[in-house]
Amino acid sequence: MDEFWVFGYGSLMWNPGFPYEERVLARLGGYRRSLCVRSYVHRGTEDRPGLVLGLDRGGSCKGVAFRVAPSSWQSTVDYLRERELVTSVYLERHVRTQLSDGRSVRALTYVIDRAHPQYAGAVTVEEAAQIIEGAVGRSGPNPVYVANTVAHLREIGIRDHWLESVASAITANGA
Known part of the structure; x- marks a missing residue:
């Protein structure tokens, strides 16, 4: 492997938690960003x-790809596994990702395991807001996570109309 990339679509975009050499807007085909994970730990x-x-x-999903230095590959994978696989709700995948500058790279990312009990499936805007409003986990209040994600998406020029709703x-409900 010549290069090691990580694709972030949520909090990894604004809080990667690992050192990187390059950060590039990217698009991943075949998957979409979704509030589909019941959080039992972080939120x-x-x-x-x-x-x-x-x-x-x-x-498809627009997000951010991070290129990691060879000296940090293993520590980055270890960190991400500890962060993302705490309840095994995600599956670790290497996926073809299109960078905004035209390059195509393979990137490590985490996709939902639809067979996992924490998979929430499709929820309406109203259902999502009700679930999120009073939830707090180890990483803080759930509404803050959503607000930070929306703000950072806008900051880098990505609109996610459903998440914004x-x-x-x-x-509007006062959270």
């Missing part, structure tokens, strides 16, 4: 789960 608990993003099949519904 909720088993008694009061929150919702976090996963890559679910279908469509959820964030607006949360705000």
